[in-house]
Amino acid sequence: xxxxxxxxxxxxxxxxxxxxxxxxxxxxxxxxxxxxxxxxxxxxxxxxxxxxxxxxxxxxxxxxxxxxxxxxxxxxxxxxxxxxxxxxxxxxxxxxxxxxxxxxxxxxxxxxxxxxxxxxxxxxxxxxxxxxxxxxxxxxxxxxxxxxxxxxxxxxxxxxxxxxxxxxxxxxxxxxxxxxxxxxxxxxxxxxxxxxxxxxxxxxxxxxxxxxxxxxxxxxxxxxxxxxxxxxxxxxxxxxxxxxxxxxxxxxxxxxxxxxxxxxxx
Numbered sequence: 001x002x003x004x005x006x007x008x009x010x011x012x013x014x015x016x017x018x019x020x021x022x023x024x025x026x027x028x029x030x031x032x033x034x035x036x037x038x039x040x041x042x043x044x045x046x047x048x049x050x051x052x053x054x055x056x057x058x059x060x061x062x063x064x065x066x067x068x069x070x071x072x073x074x075x076x077x078x079x080x081x082x083x084x085x086x087x088x089x090x091x092x093x094x095x096x097x098x099x100x101x102x103x104x105x106x107x108x109x110x111x112x113x114x115x116x117x118x119x120x121x122x123x124x125x126x127x128x129x130x131x132x133x134x135x136x137x138x139x140x141x142x143x144x145x146x147x148x149x150x151x152x153x154x155x156x157x158x159x160x161x162x163x164x165x166x167x168x169x170x171x172x173x174x175x176x177x178x179x180x181x182x183x184x185x186x187x188x189x190x191x192x193x194x195x196x197x198x199x200x201x202x203x204x205x206x207x208x209x210x211x212x213x214x215x216x217x218x219x220x221x222x223x224x225x226x227x228x229x230x231x232x233x234x235x236x237x238x239x240x241x242x243x244x245x246x247x248x249x250x251x252x253x254x255x256x257x258x259x260x261x262x263x264x265x266x
C-alpha cells in the first residue's frame with residue numbers, strides 16, 4: 001500500500017470531518033490500527049482542528065479533547081506521541097473547510113438547476129399539449145360548423161350507404177355538394193381497419209358499371225369525428241367503400257365491399 005499517496009488523497013481529512021460513510025469510516029479505522037503513519041496523521045489532523053476550534057472558543061481544553069479522541073480510538077494504553085507538523089496550521093484547515101463547503105454548495109446549486117430545468121421542460125410540454133388541444137378543438141369546431149351548414153343546405157344530396165354481405169352491420173352516409181364538387185363522408189359506422197389495410201371510397205356509374213376511386217382514408221383511426229371531406233367531380237350514380245391494401249387499389253375488391261348506396265336522382 002502506498003501510504004504517502006493514501007495520506008495525500010484527503011480521505012483522512014474527510015474522516016476527521018465526519019464526511020465518510022460508515023463503511024469508509026471502518027476502513028480508515030482498520031488502516032489506523034495497521035499503519036502507525038496513518039494513525040499519526042489522523043492525530044495530527046485532529047490536533048490541528050482542535051487548535052483551530054480553540055482559537056475561536058472561549059474554553060480551551062485541548063488536553064481533555066485529545067484524551068477523548070484517544071479513548072474513542074481505543075489508545076488508552078498506548079504511548080502515542082502527538083507531533084506537531086508545521087504544515088498543518090489554521091489557515092490550511094480554514095481553506096480545507098471552505099473547499100468542503102464550496103463543494104457542497106456547488107452540488108446543491110447543480111441539483112437546484114437540474115430541478116429548475118426539469119420544471120421548465122414540463123411546463124413547456126404542458127403548454128405545447130394545451131396549444132395542440134386548442135388547435136384540435138378549433139379544427140373540430142370548424143368541421144362541425146361546416147357539416148351543420150351542409151346538413152341545412154337544401155342543395156346537398158344525402159346518400160345513405162348500407163352494409164353489404166358479411167359486413168351488413170356497417171353503414172356510412174355521403175353528403176354530396178354538387179356545386180363545390182365535394183362530398184362529406186360520415187364513416188362513423190365503419191370499424192377500424194386492420195393493420196396494413198385502408199378504406200377506399202368509390203364513385204360509381206351503373207350502366208355500364210364503372211368505379212372511379214375517390215382516394216383512400218389514411219387517417220381513419222386518428223380522426224375522432226370520422227367525417228372526411230373528399231373531392232368528387234364525377235357524375236356519380238352510387239358510392240361504395242371497400243377495404244384495400246395500404247396505398248389503395250386500381251379496382252375495388254368486391255369481397256371486401258363494406259357499404260354501398262345509390263344516389264336518388266328523383
